[in-house]
Amino acid sequence: MLELSLDKARLKVDPVTLVFTSASVAARAISRGEITSIDLTKAILRRIEAYNPKLNAIVTLLSKEALLGAKEADRVVKTGEKLGLLHGVPVTVKDCFEMKGVRTTAGSKSLLDYIPERDSTVVKRLREAGAVIIGRTNIPEMAADWQTYNPLFGTTNNPWDVARTPGGSTGGGASALAAGLTFLEVGSDVGGSIRVPSHFCGLYGHKPSIGTVSTRGHVPPLPETPPGEPLFSVAGPLARSARDLRLAMNVLGGADGGLEKAFEWKLPSPRRRRITEYRLGYMIDDPLCSVSSEVKEPLEETLRSLTEAGVALSEDWPGGIDPKRLFEDYRYIRYASGAGSLSGDKIFELLRSQEVNDGSDEYSAAHAYASTVKEFQDALWRRTQAQEAWRDYFRGIDAFLLPVAFVPAFPHDQGMPLKSRVIKTLEGPRRYQELRFWISFATFCGLPATVAPVGFTGGGLPVGIQIVGPYLEDATTIDVAEKITNLVGGFMAPPSYN
Numbered sequence: 001m002l003e004l005s006l007d008k009a010r011l012k013v014d015p016v017t018l019v020f021t022s023a024s025v026a027a028r029a030i031s032r033g034e035i036t037s038i039d040l041t042k043a044i045l046r047r048i049e050a051y052n053p054k055l056n057a058i059v060t061l062l063s064k065e066a067l068l069g070a071k072e073a074d075r076v077v078k079t080g081e082k083l084g085l086l087h088g089v090p091v092t093v094k095d096c097f098e099m100k101g102v103r104t105t106a107g108s109k110s111l112l113d114y115i116p117e118r119d120s121t122v123v124k125r126l127r128e129a130g131a132v133i134i135g136r137t138n139i140p141e142m143a144a145d146w147q148t149y150n151p152l153f154g155t156t157n158n159p160w161d162v163a164r165t166p167g168g169s170t171g172g173g174a175s176a177l178a179a180g181l182t183f184l185e186v187g188s189d190v191g192g193s194i195r196v197p198s199h200f201c202g203l204y205g206h207k208p209s210i211g212t213v214s215t216r217g218h219v220p221p222l223p224e225t226p227p228g229e230p231l232f233s234v235a236g237p238l239a240r241s242a243r244d245l246r247l248a249m250n251v252l253g254g255a256d257g258g259l260e261k262a263f264e265w266k267l268p269s270p271r272r273r274r275i276t277e278y279r280l281g282y283m284i285d286d287p288l289c290s291v292s293s294e295v296k297e298p299l300e301e302t303l304r305s306l307t308e309a310g311v312a313l314s315e316d317w318p319g320g321i322d323p324k325r326l327f328e329d330y331r332y333i334r335y336a337s338g339a340g341s342l343s344g345d346k347i348f349e350l351l352r353s354q355e356v357n358d359g360s361d362e363y364s365a366a367h368a369y370a371s372t373v374k375e376f377q378d379a380l381w382r383r384t385q386a387q388e389a390w391r392d393y394f395r396g397i398d399a400f401l402l403p404v405a406f407v408p409a410f411p412h413d414q415g416m417p418l419k420s421r422v423i424k425t426l427e428g429p430r431r432y433q434e435l436r437f438w439i440s441f442a443t444f445c446g447l448p449a450t451v452a453p454v455g456f457t458g459g460g461l462p463v464g465i466q467i468v469g470p471y472l473e474d475a476t477t478i479d480v481a482e483k484i485t486n487l488v489g490g491f492m493a494p495p496s497y498n
Contacts, residue, residue: 015043020493022241023089023183023248030077030088037070037077037088041132044090048135048181051497054162057175058182059095059153060103060136066090069132076130085251087130092182094170095136096143097235098217099123106219107141107150120217121256122186122235129251137185138172142220146196146435148172149414157412158201159494160461164409167197170238174201177238179497184244186252188218190233190334192404192439195466198238198451199404202462202491204481205238206245209472210446212265213249214256227257231337232330232443240491242482245450249474268472270479271398275487276310278480281393282401283317288324289437291406292425298455298463298489299403305488314397320389327437329379329386330444331361335368336376361433362419387445387471394470399480401465403438404451406430408461441468448474452481454489 013034018026029035045063052058073088093099096106098116100123105111119127126133141150148156148171158166159179166175170187174197177185187194189207198205213235216227237248246267254265272278284299285291291299307313317323393400407430410423421432442449448471451464465484469477 015039019043019180023244026089026183027086031083037073041066041070041090051179055159055175055179056154056156057137057172058135059138062135066132066134073130084130085247089131089183090134091131091184092135092137092173092176093123093133094173094187095139096219097122104219105152107139107152109151121214122252125252137176140168143169155412158409159497164411167200169193170197173238174203177203178494184248185238187238188235191436194236194238195404195439195451199464200409202453203238204242204245205451206236207449208234208236208474209448210234213252216256232334242478245478267475270476275483278398279312280399280401281314281397284403289406289434291403292427294426294457295408295463299465302454302465302488309487318389318393326386326444327440329382330440331364332368333379335365336371390445399477400468404464404466405435405438408457408463447471448477450477450481452485453491
């Protein structure tokens, strides 16, 4: 990645040289006067004009608002006032976070004309940090797929290969970020929606510890639904550097909904200072969801690099963690917790349509909707036990390395329902819904998980590694991601866009 050394002479910087650098470097250049926000914003808008038609990543472009915001940002710089962490930096936001006065569709025709009267918490905090929001990025309808397409805006393409998906549901943001159309994206994640697109597009992504970044103003649930405490869903950043993930967490994190009166947000420091001081566990393959060789090889190379650097590695699942049971409970709780929105007749209809256990999410959902309160409580208790098992494990291990998905970015495939889709791998066809497996462990227990780009397949597609850490120790997983990519990998711009 391009990182600039900005000296006291305050040399002017050509904005074109900054489009693939980090948000941190861009913010520093603006604050020091090496570049103006208006020039940088214009450079990004020119790239959007040139490349977005090919990618369809940004679906609501806020050119006028962004230019006005950039002009104001430059005015504030000249006053000498204290600047926010993202002052003047062009960013994008997933089209499922409410934004005052700007349509928020979640990719659904039912929300085509929905114009929120307030900002979601993440949008509010981006504004407070001085960010210039240049657009809304595409998502699958209601954020419910690992591909990004919907009836309103169509399909988003991966800049590494436009015939392939950028992932989902934060696919538009990942595509835009990898192609140099934004400096930072705010996404959301319950089934890998930050992590899978980061892996598919060669980016850094962070699923925060549950409860650290507010999801207020996220759609779904539908607008005007009373806010509640999510079991699994989080909001978090995608970036081109680990440093930007850390910066974004400092911007986005913290209590809201009245709780901010009692709690002050501070990202805890990483556990270690050097990569050789870290104690890392790992599991990069499992018969429950075997990893394709084209993904496994870069992950194995990463482990070899860590070993050669002197890092202590330990292979195996943590004691007390049964991956099969945990994955089943993750699927069950996710669906059972949504049963209250369905009528009894609808539940019986679903059960009749899913009488045979074919291992699909649809079967799991139908039977989760019809389960008893005791069954739900038992699953929640097993979740508590799993959280305690991870807590014990992380007393002796600092972070746990996993794949993000069993495959790299795959060709667009929208012709059949999710349960009928198949992904072709070098080893043979696989069920589409297996994409949920490797991301489930951090989600189920509310743990932080960071994705770092560590290499490429033989065909030139990006591969990321997932780093899971102790609850609330998000800075540790981000730091491990940064230190791993100092050894191997790191962000690279797709050749056609650099």
